[in-house]
Amino acid sequence: MPDLATPGLLAYQPIGDYETEAGGTILDITIAYQRWGTxxxxxxxxxxxxxxxxxxxxxxxxEWWGGLIGPGKALDTERWCVICTNVxxxxxxxxxxASEHPDGGKWGSRFPATSIRDQVGxxxxxxxxxxxxxxxxxxxxxxxxxxxxxxxxxxxxxxxAACVIAVSARAxxxxxGIQSAQISAxxxxxxxxxxxxxxxxEGPVTGxxxxxxxxxxxxxGEMEIDERFGTTAQQGENPLGEFRDPSQRFAVxxxxxxxxRKLVERFDAGSYVALTEALNRHDVSRGRAxxxxxxxxxxxxxxxxxxxxxxxxxxxxxxxxxxxxxNVLSMHKLxxxxxxxxFLTEDRQMDRLLRRFISLVNDGREPTDGxxxxxxxxxxx
Amino acid sequence: MPDLATPGLLAYQPIGDYETEAGGTILDITIAYQRWGTxxxxxxxxxxxxxxxxxxxxxxxxEWWGGLIGPGKALDTERWCVICTNVxxxxxxxxxxASEHPDGGKWGSRFPATSIRDQVGxxxxxxxxxxxxxxxxxxxxxxxxxxxxxxxxxxxxxxxAACVIAVSARAxxxxxGIQSAQISAxxxxxxxxxxxxxxxxEGPVTGxxxxxxxxxxxxxGEMEIDERFGTTAQQGENPLGEFRDPSQRFAVxxxxxxxxRKLVERFDAGSYVALTEALNRHDVSRGRAxxxxxxxxxxxxxxxxxxxxxxxxxxxxxxxxxxxxxNVLSMHKLxxxxxxxxFLTEDRQMDRLLRRFISLVNDGREPTDGxxxxxxxxxxx
Numbered sequence: 128m129p130d131l132a133t134p135g136l137l138a139y140q141p142i143g144d145y146e147t148e149a150g151g152t153i154l155d156i157t158i159a160y161q162r163w164g165t166x167x168x169x170x171x172x173x174x175x176x177x178x179x180x181x182x183x184x185x186x187x188x189x190e191w192w193g194g195l196i197g198p199g200k201a202l203d204t205e206r207w208c209v210i211c212t213n214v215x216x217x218x219x220x221x222x223x224x225a226s227e228h229p230d231g232g233k234w235g236s237r238f239p240a241t242s243i244r245d246q247v248g249x250x251x252x253x254x255x256x257x258x259x260x261x262x263x264x265x266x267x268x269x270x271x272x273x274x275x276x277x278x279x280x281x282x283x284x285x286x287x288a289a290c291v292i293a294v295s296a297r298a299x300x301x302x303x304g305i306q307s308a309q310i311s312a313x314x315x316x317x318x319x320x321x322x323x324x325x326x327x328x329e330g331p332v333t334g335x336x337x338x339x340x341x342x343x344x345x346x347x348g349e350m351e352i353d354e355r356f357g358t359t360a361q362q363g364e365n366p367l368g369e370f371r372d373p374s375q376r377f378a379v380x381x382x383x384x385x386x387x388r389k390l391v392e393r394f395d396a397g398s399y400v401a402l403t404e405a406l407n408r409h410d411v412s413r414g415r416a417x418x419x420x421x422x423x424x425x426x427x428x429x430x431x432x433x434x435x436x437x438x439x440x441x442x443x444x445x446x447x448x449x450x451x452x453x454n455v456l457s458m459h460k461l462x463x464x465x466x467x468x469x470f471l472t473e474d475r476q477m478d479r480l481l482r483r484f485i486s487l488v489n490d491g492r493e494p495t496d497g498x499x500x501x502x503x504x505x506x507x508x
Numbered sequence: 509m510p511d512l513a514t515p516g517l518l519a520y521q522p523i524g525d526y527e528t529e530a531g532g533t534i535l536d537i538t539i540a541y542q543r544w545g546t547x548x549x550x551x552x553x554x555x556x557x558x559x560x561x562x563x564x565x566x567x568x569x570x571e572w573w574g575g576l577i578g579p580g581k582a583l584d585t586e587r588w589c590v591i592c593t594n595v596x597x598x599x600x601x602x603x604x605x606a607s608e609h610p611d612g613g614k615w616g617s618r619f620p621a622t623s624i625r626d627q628v629g630x631x632x633x634x635x636x637x638x639x640x641x642x643x644x645x646x647x648x649x650x651x652x653x654x655x656x657x658x659x660x661x662x663x664x665x666x667x668x669a670a671c672v673i674a675v676s677a678r679a680x681x682x683x684x685g686i687q688s689a690q691i692s693a694x695x696x697x698x699x700x701x702x703x704x705x706x707x708x709x710e711g712p713v714t715g716x717x718x719x720x721x722x723x724x725x726x727x728x729g730e731m732e733i734d735e736r737f738g739t740t741a742q743q744g745e746n747p748l749g750e751f752r753d754p755s756q757r758f759a760v761x762x763x764x765x766x767x768x769r770k771l772v773e774r775f776d777a778g779s780y781v782a783l784t785e786a787l788n789r790h791d792v793s794r795g796r797a798x799x800x801x802x803x804x805x806x807x808x809x810x811x812x813x814x815x816x817x818x819x820x821x822x823x824x825x826x827x828x829x830x831x832x833x834x835n836v837l838s839m840h841k842l843x844x845x846x847x848x849x850x851f852l853t854e855d856r857q858m859d860r861l862l863r864r865f866i867s868l869v870n871d872g873r874e875p876t877d878g879x880x881x882x883x884x885x886x887x888x889x
Contacts, residue, residue, distance in 0.1 A: 149750045151751065297739055299730055299738070300736065301730035304733065308721050311754070337692060349819075352682045353681045357678075366789075371782075378681075383685050408747075
């Protein structure tokens, strides 16, 4: 029986050192995590659902996926033990560039480059450390989807099923291009100091906000943003004056400034660079086979979900996954003007799909509302 | 009979002062232009086709649209007198931020903000100066499409027909967001000096390259970029090393660096900011009516062309134009993985469409190859 965190509270688990895919070493790692619901079963057969957060996400999945995780919800915490760890390289409790280095100071530029595979390898080490050999399901979107896919590829015996959302089999050149543009916005900020700004200054907050502005425009569909803002001027400002004036903005620019400020308050620029770099390295085929062979060799039952208006991970990339994965449970499209972020915002659709996922994984029946409480349900545990 | 430039050669036309839509004044403007083909007709009825270049375009339309402009081509210079001016605020001969101010020094930050309407108003003043009251057609894509649309809205009696390509009725919030991100990349560069870097330093070349990188990813479809580069490493570089290293790149990053360098060599950052700001201000409805009413009031026969994979000006924006313009000749979709830039690269499709445009405008018949030379053709002149 694993010794788990108090439900809902942030806990810290030391897991020792880790050698990255590229040969770097991260010493003395701590993993921050949260769990909800009661663990049932044993190390090999249990009710654990592992949630993989996206780039700037954190362990509080019951908050950022609040419509989907909780008592009676699609991921019903009266039935499932839901666990969410903060990714390696992150800044919400897990070891990352802003953490203390064992030799003193912050990791900063000493933090090695990590890949999506490293994120999963570290998380596997975490599960080993808390005494769980296999989980019931892994679910994640965006970077969390890439991690879910690598879970199925790297440790097929450690999960019963996977739900891969709004991601691709590998980074596309366009994704690398736009992601490197974000990294560059941060590293061009004079306050970056080669990644060693900790204790020197506040850090590259302007660059981080600029990166977030670019990123946000890839997360949000142009239709949704235009619905909200159009060409409206920010209240009290005139973006149509005689001279261009950055203090006189369109409403959308004020909104994007706000998104940048909000991120700066809660996220470390070093982590943003580290995790964006990991996304650049996402490639299920690396060192394995051709891309489609690598996908076909993944035999974990997998649900694939995409968004019709996603420009960051366009829907054809999820179609590609569903055509080539070795054991597809089903394939679904979120229909939404929101774009990539729809998996975080379209609760009604996601609720249906995650209930369907749970149902398909457990007895193959079609889901009904509240199905998780059906006394006839033939659950795996 | 207007006194026109020698065919193919860059010429300069002084047109006096101009007051902008927002109340600024640009003094002593020079317009750079090129023309191809022999002028036929008079000031009011003639064979002039005006080509409107895109943001970083220039007067040399027979170069950047080389497949479409020339003897026997879709825009047949044996029949048409093709004219292309450099836009106000540009840096290819027309007055812009890098030009000499009459009071000394460069215009720099003294250059007023311009709108798409100003671009057209200035070009009208240019036509007046060379003695042309009305042209046969105006054709343009992207920013050139916005200018073409405003030609039809502002001076309906000054053109027989318009061909509006890969643009929208107004800037969308997403476009404003991504365009402002580019402006900000330039103005955050310490070498921007508030727009007055001329004679002080080389200018914000790093910021301009960064802006171009972002822009390029909106001009090019993710499928086309991924076809070319995928996750391939740049030759001799290893983007998967133990530490992130900007000198060890994916091929796509090297390509985008190259695109940035190329632009820096040929384009002024002040012009880039000025013209991007003009795109932010694009709005056919401003001061006129509702957006759809403003479009409906445009009675100039207009062909609308879009690109299926355009993320900058998505195809639904051209569908919107075609549903609402007051006199649509026809509506067409370029099918291409290239995205927005397809109107510059898909010569075969554009050739068909521009021949069709010429045909529809002149006698309503369907085009045939080489139709321009059909002795039966009932041309307007």
